[in-house]
Amino acid sequence: MSVIQIFEGREGHIQRKDGTDGASALSCSNESLAGAVSQRACVYSGARVVLNPLADALHLVHGPIGCAAYTWDIRGASSSGPDLYRTSFSTDMKELDVVFGGEKKLFRALRELVAQYHPPAVFVYSTCIVGVIGDDLRAVCKTATQELGIPVIPVRSEGFKGNKNEGYKAACQALMDLMEVGEPSDSEPGPRSVNLLGEYNVAGDLWRVKPLLEEMGLEVVAAFTGDGRVRELQRAPKARLNLVQCSGSMTHLAKMMEEKYGIPYRRISFFGLSDISQAMRTAAKFFGLEAKAEEIILRETTRVKPAIEGHRSRLEGKKAAIYMGGAAKAVSLVRGFEELGMEVVIIGTQTGDRDDYKKISCIVKDGTVIIDDANPLELRELLIKQKADLLVAGVKERFLSYKLGIAFCDFNHDRTTSFEGFDGMVTFAREVDLSINSPVWKLPVERPSPAAWSVDARSKQNVSSGEAGANV
Amino acid sequence: MSESYSVVNPCHMCMPMGSVLAFRGIADCMPLFHGSQGCATYMRLYLAHHFREPVDIASSALSEKGAVYGGAANLKKGLKNLMTGYSPKAIGVATTCLAETIGDDVAQIIREFRQEEPSARDLPIIHVSTPSYSGSHEEGYAKTLQAIVQALAVRGPPGDRINLILGSVISPADVRYLKELLQDWGCDGIVVPDISETFDGPRSERFSRIPEGGTPLADVVDMARSREILTLGGRFQTPSAGGYLEEAFGVPHRALPLPIGLDNTDLFIGEVERLTGLGLPRKYDLERGRLLDTVVDVHKYLAEVRAAVFGDTEIALGVTKLLCEVGAIPAIVATGSNSSDFVEAVKVISPRSRVLNGVDFSDIHAEIKKVGVDVLVGSSNGRQISKKEKIPLVRVGLPNSDRVGVGRQLILGYEGAGRLLDALTNVLLDVGSIY
Numbered sequence: 001m002s003v004i005q006i007f008e009g010r011e012g013h014i015q016r017k018d019g020t021d022g023a024s025a026l027s028c029s030n031e032s033l034a035g036a037v038s039q040r041a042c043v044y045s046g047a048r049v050v051l052n053p054l055a056d057a058l059h060l061v062h063g064p065i066g067c068a069a070y071t072w073d074i075r076g077a078s079s080s081g082p083d084l085y086r087t088s089f090s091t092d093m094k095e096l097d098v099v100f101g102g103e104k105k106l107f108r109a110l111r112e113l114v115a116q117y118h119p120p121a122v123f124v125y126s127t128c129i130v131g132v133i134g135d136d137l138r139a140v141c142k143t144a145t146q147e148l149g150i151p152v153i154p155v156r157s158e159g160f161k162g163n164k165n166e167g168y169k170a171a172c173q174a175l176m177d178l179m180e181v182g183e184p185s186d187s188e189p190g191p192r193s194v195n196l197l198g199e200y201n202v203a204g205d206l207w208r209v210k211p212l213l214e215e216m217g218l219e220v221v222a223a224f225t226g227d228g229r230v231r232e233l234q235r236a237p238k239a240r241l242n243l244v245q246c247s248g249s250m251t252h253l254a255k256m257m258e259e260k261y262g263i264p265y266r267r268i269s270f271f272g273l274s275d276i277s278q279a280m281r282t283a284a285k286f287f288g289l290e291a292k293a294e295e296i297i298l299r300e301t302t303r304v305k306p307a308i309e310g311h312r313s314r315l316e317g318k319k320a321a322i323y324m325g326g327a328a329k330a331v332s333l334v335r336g337f338e339e340l341g342m343e344v345v346i347i348g349t350q351t352g353d354r355d356d357y358k359k360i361s362c363i364v365k366d367g368t369v370i371i372d373d374a375n376p377l378e379l380r381e382l383l384i385k386q387k388a389d390l391l392v393a394g395v396k397e398r399f400l401s402y403k404l405g406i407a408f409c410d411f412n413h414d415r416t417t418s419f420e421g422f423d424g425m426v427t428f429a430r431e432v433d434l435s436i437n438s439p440v441w442k443l444p445v446e447r448p449s450p451a452a453w454s455v456d457a458r459s460k461q462n463v464s465s466g467e468a469g470a471n472v
Numbered sequence: 473m474s475e476s477y478s479v480v481n482p483c484h485m486c487m488p489m490g491s492v493l494a495f496r497g498i499a500d501c502m503p504l505f506h507g508s509q510g511c512a513t514y515m516r517l518y519l520a521h522h523f524r525e526p527v528d529i530a531s532s533a534l535s536e537k538g539a540v541y542g543g544a545a546n547l548k549k550g551l552k553n554l555m556t557g558y559s560p561k562a563i564g565v566a567t568t569c570l571a572e573t574i575g576d577d578v579a580q581i582i583r584e585f586r587q588e589e590p591s592a593r594d595l596p597i598i599h600v601s602t603p604s605y606s607g608s609h610e611e612g613y614a615k616t617l618q619a620i621v622q623a624l625a626v627r628g629p630p631g632d633r634i635n636l637i638l639g640s641v642i643s644p645a646d647v648r649y650l651k652e653l654l655q656d657w658g659c660d661g662i663v664v665p666d667i668s669e670t671f672d673g674p675r676s677e678r679f680s681r682i683p684e685g686g687t688p689l690a691d692v693v694d695m696a697r698s699r700e701i702l703t704l705g706g707r708f709q710t711p712s713a714g715g716y717l718e719e720a721f722g723v724p725h726r727a728l729p730l731p732i733g734l735d736n737t738d739l740f741i742g743e744v745e746r747l748t749g750l751g752l753p754r755k756y757d758l759e760r761g762r763l764l765d766t767v768v769d770v771h772k773y774l775a776e777v778r779a780a781v782f783g784d785t786e787i788a789l790g791v792t793k794l795l796c797e798v799g800a801i802p803a804i805v806a807t808g809s810n811s812s813d814f815v816e817a818v819k820v821i822s823p824r825s826r827v828l829n830g831v832d833f834s835d836i837h838a839e840i841k842k843v844g845v846d847v848l849v850g851s852s853n854g855r856q857i858s859k860k861e862k863i864p865l866v867r868v869g870l871p872n873s874d875r876v877g878v879g880r881q882l883i884l885g886y887e888g889a890g891r892l893l894d895a896l897t898n899v900l901l902d903v904g905s906i907y
Contacts, residue, residue, distance in 0.1 A: 006556070031535050032531075033533070033553060034530075034533045034546045034547070034549040034553060035532070035533075035557070037528050037530050037531070037557075039513065041510040042511075042514075045510050045513070060478070063604075064605040065485065065486050065604065066514070066515075067514075068479065069485045069486065070485070070517070071514070072481060086856065087480060088479075088481050089480055090479045090482060091478055091479075092482070094605050097605070098569075098605050105477050106477075109478035112477055112478060113478055113480075128570040129570060132574055133573065159511075159570065160507075160534050160539050162535070375557075377557050377558075377681065396513070396516055396517055396526075398520070399527075446677055
């Protein structure tokens with residue numbers, strides 16, 4: 001029997017872990033159900049998320065205005081220098097372009113924009129209608145590369161050709177293309193050099209992690225793609241190790257780089273005390289820097305522990321729901337909540353695959369509901385049913401949570417606070433603490449009736465509606 | 473503007489966005505985009521940032537197969553699931569560029585769906601064609617309003633109600649203000665579309681799947697027999713829902729500017745007075761008096777203050793008028809929509825303004841650098857210019873993604889004008905450009 005029943009055809013995507021091996025058979029990796037209000041976006045969105053933090057590149061959307069308008073500067077990836085990535089470029093295709101093709105317009109747009117902005121590289125994203133009318137992006141980009149003298153790289157991100165995962169792959173391919181045309185650099189990466197894959201520097205995450213790795217003696221050649229620069233990324237093929245954080249988006253690239261450049265990769269996460277420590281140990285082991293790593297881990301853990309313990313004392317036993325785009329973040333969050341003494345009661349992702357859900361099923365406790373490609377109605381039912389005290393998700397889910405009277409933490413690319421590294425975990429614990437234990441949840445949602453206006457009755461009312469808040 | 477092949481930082485959105493803002497103003501109506509899943513998700517995200525409310529938009533989630541063989545199966549399945557999940561009293565189907573480009577006959581698919589699905593027989597399913605490669609969100613909004621009345625309004629014995637069509641996207645607070653005004657007047661009015669609750673829902677124990685509020689369907693049906701129609705805003709877009717009702721049912725229709733500023737509000741109030749035959753309730757007389765007091769209070773602060781106004785056509789026009797009323801200078805008036813009528817209208821109000829039509833934010837930025845301004849008034853998408861040029865931005869209109877309070881922001885009527893002038897003056901006092 002399914003956990004909740006709203007839409008026919010969704011039963012297999014929702015399971016409760018019950019000690020058997022059920023969740024490994026969770027339905028996933030298929031098309032979203034029409035009419036069900038999936039939280040997923042499109043192929044273009046996946047590609048854009050991955051490439052956008054490349055700060056000095058020019059990101060040109062070949063399509064109608066919407067695709068560019070809704071992705072203009074809405075993500076929290078930070079740059080320490082150039083901010084061209086915060087500018088939205090579109091060919092703004094019109095009827096005539098749809099009828100007669102948009103290749104000429106695209107070429108002229110490229111010429112005009114490169115002349116004006118002098119970027120070191122351009123990414124050209126294709127959108128739904130480009131895929132339908134059949135503009136030859138590859139050919140236009142090739143000609144433009146020759147004429148303009150900089151890499152102009154097509155991104156095969158026609159919105160309807162799969163889900164976000166396809167977009168990740170398209171972006172990885174574009175990154176390979178970019179590395180392929182890199183010119184030799186004056187300074188070769190040293191023997192202890194790493195690339196960070198799937199590190200997007202949201203709210204400055206990278207800046208909390210990079211110093212730790214550097215202190216260990218590592219050289220961070222390039223982050224893909226947080227605070228990224230075209231020239232930096234082009235040096236990446238010479239690094240010795242790839243550390244892959246957001247595996248959903250970047251495993252594909254890691255594999256291609258391994259094959260092409262012989263760079264091995266390791267999966268890591270920089271979120272949570274145990275995961276960041278594990279990440280450092282993984283890198284240390286590869287380069288033989290174990291002692292140094294342990295020294296830093298001990299020092300940092302000792303330093304941040306008291307602050308985290310303080311928050312933990314107010315969070316112990318609270319119930320968390322996780323709904324993420326990718327599975328890697330979701331898995332890391334389970335461990336993060338463990339460190340705060342919290343219990344995970346719902347865990348779901350937009351784009352997890354069979355292996356991801358197997359892994360998730362292994363690390364969560366019995367009774368946890370696992371959900372693939374959720375929608376607002378299912379999330380609402382589950383949040384109530386599982387008596388969640390907190391939802392960790394993105395902006396679309398935030399207001400659903402609030403309306404239900406449930407605390408919320410934004411762990412998506414829109415967030416403005418950095419959660420990675422040792423200090424990031426303190427920030428995370430604090431944010432979760434401040435939302436869960438906020439007095440706003442204790443305010444009476446129903447106005448007390450006049451009969452209840454004696455002092456005793458009123459204080460009772462406050463307490464009970466505070467509890468009811470999560471059970472609306 | 474010189475001919476350009478690209479848009480840099482768009483000052484307009486696509487048609488489907490406008491359609492949601494209209495559909496969500498109808499009670500128990502659920503919007504569905506026929507197209508790729510991403511469109512619905514992106515616009516949900518955009519609107520969630522703006523309104524800080526849950527925004528559910530369904531999608532037919534077309535995939536490659538749908539794009540090749542047509543999207544009929546997905547659309548029908550989407551409609552069916554939407555009915556199961558949300559039990560809507562109406563469904564608004566807006567097309568995206570994908571559905572338009574593959575050439576789906578959406579009207580026909582809906583007809584088939586009705587035949588195949590007995591439970592959908594009496595359910596209004598309103599279809600509007602809104603390809604992203606044509607027009608802007610303003611046209612999408614206008615087209616959808618027209619589609620709604622076309623689908624629902626039914627001829628009947630002439631009634632006595634007054635019909636207010638909100639021809640431009642305004643805030644929930646603005647809609648509430650207009651509704652209250654009619655009520656205070658004792659006037660039985662129909663306000664369409666009504667997003668005052670659907671995009672600004674109170675927290676309550678009752679949290680329904682489709683947000684409560686919106687114009688009741690019965691009221692939309694009744695529009696064909698209303699005594700008279702006033703459309704506020706939306707004069708620069710076609711089609712016009714009010715124009716349609718006038719033509720199809722002979723209901724007298726008048727289009728007015730949005731009541732922003734003293735003169736525009738006087739014009740609107742005068743119309744309501746004429747229609748009801750009743751004088752202005754004292755409450756609004758007092759409000760008007762307070763606005764006049766406010767303009768005097770701030771006139772020296774705002775005198776010759778140079779502003780760049782940008783955003784949707786009618787809001788930009790109304791703000792321009794208000795600025796002129798207090799002696800400020802709307803040095804630049806810009807919109808991302810394309811309308812030569814808009815240019816003419818601005819010239820009438822403020823002949824010396826630089827009017828930019830169909831532009832993006834890079835054009836607006838260049839113009840600001842050229843002529844210099846003290847303050848920006850428009851959507852939060854002006855924030856990059858504000859930061860780079862260190863010019864304060866007063867956020868008005870859609871989107872406002874980086875400040876709170878959209879649902880409460882009132883700019884219409886005497887009260888709204890006063891509040892906007894307060895905000896303008898205070899932001900200039902904050903940065904110290906006036907004393």
